Amino acid sequence: MTQMKPLKRLSILAAVVAATAGLAACETPSPEGGVRIDNQNDLRPTLNTVRVIDATLARYKNMSKTKVDSLLDVEGAYVSTGPTGFKKITVQIRNKTDVALPLEVRASWYDANGVPTDQAQSWTRLFAQPQAMVTFEQGSTRLNSAQYYVEVRGAQ
Structure with missing residues (x-):
């Protein structure tokens, strides 16, 4: 009977851990709204954001990476649903410089719970004219x- 107690405690502990993990999986934080080019998260991307990942295009000025000196502005990011039901992202990127910038942009998709549904798609090459806006779309x-x-970077 004394050997049953440690086994029973271990079973109860395992059940509590499993229940806690199950509850944590149900809690889905809402995605950060809006568009931010200063949002740098090396562990997990903040969903519903556009991230400039190239240090030559965006320089972060402090340790918290909240102040940014960027050659680009993201004017808008819009998700639409096509007639077949598939989502499409449209991103408007403004070149704030007086020189043309070759860019590469790609999108990754996630379900409502933040689980990846599409792997990062191939890079799309864009050419942003000086002081002009370029549009990226991907379904x-x-x-x-x-x-x-x-993700946005300089063309490789």
Whole structure:
């Protein structure tokens, strides 16, 4: 009977851990709204954001990376649903410089719970004219895609 107690305690502990993990999985933080080019998160992307990942295009001025000196502005990011039900992201990027900038942009898609649905798609080359705006569009390949994450870098 004394050997049953440690086994029983271990079973109860395992059940509590499993229940806690299950509850944590149900809690889905809402995605950060809006568009931010200063949002740098090396562990997990903040969904529904556009991230400039190239230090030559955006320089972050302090340790918290909230102040940014960027050659680009993201004028807007819009998600629409096509006639087939697939989501499409449209991002408007403004070149704030007096020189043309070759860019590469790609999108990743996630479901409503933040689980990846589409792998990061291939880089799309864009050419942003001086003091002008360029538009990037990319569709999801899965119907359950609900959230996006867009990366921008200088053309490689």
